[in-house]
Amino acid sequence: MRNDEPSLIERAKRYDPKAISELYRRHVQSIYRYIYYRVGDVNVAEDLTADVFLKALEGLEGFTYRGIPFSAWLYRIAHARIMDHFRQQARRELLPLDERLATAEEGPQAMIEAKLDHEELQSAIAQLTTDQQQVIILKFVEGLSNAEVARILSKSEGAVKSLQHRALNSLQRIMRRKE
Template sequence: MAQSDEKLIKELIKGNESAMEILVKRYYDLVYSFIYRNTSDYNTAYDITQDVFIKMMKNIDKYQIENGKFKSWLLKIAVNTTKDYFRSKIYKQRIQSYDIDNHEIEDKANVIDILLKKEDAIKIKEAIKNLPKLQREAVILKYYNDLKI
């Protein structure tokens, strides 16, 4: 039987490392996919996900069960850490140095399909970006992470 988040959190606060491992395994895919949908870069999503779990560990004693589910608290950390990334110098440097000519498409038969999918994805991302902040976060959490609004 799986342990509840609350029990694992209590164990983690006591210093139980296996509780941390269980929580990370339980929520890693959720956090990573949320961040990837915001950054569209595997490596960046990986780095930010690691930061989220480090922040979770450092601040676990601040989590209050009566204020909501652990999953929501953890995703709030993910939202804030992703925002911090977009404000950072690293993000600005990556945007400036991005050069589309460095990307080669190996399978030329699929070029049109790839471009059409990319164009659709860009349109969807732009539409989501143009939403007000709270609506944007709600759409991402609802449709990409299957959370209730």
């Protein structure tokens, strides 16, 4: 952090274009890299980076400098946007299955195959422990964050992440056996 960051933030809060540009210039590359290494797609990383700075600008008035680098706040915003992206991506991957089950436009064969895929997944989830089932459903069906899942299950975020990891590994093994 540079010594002028607190005053730069205060100027940016007053929508000083030079201050906003300077904060952007100082942090855009590190935020972009952080996002890129999480999502692995240049276009998505660029879009999410732009979203981070837009959210930061929108929330800047509520930001209070407390000696912690401005970049820490930007990384928290970036993390939230990445998680939103992954939740939306998971929903997009689930929607076609639900749409196929709901419509007969693709014909009976496609509906039967989609129903079988859905039933296989449900069967695989049923083989997980109760805690693992809850985490998978809350995370991937309900689209909740780890923090939200942790609060609901009265567990730490670390425990939720561990349960999720073990559940996904178990699902992968179960689905491979069925192939």
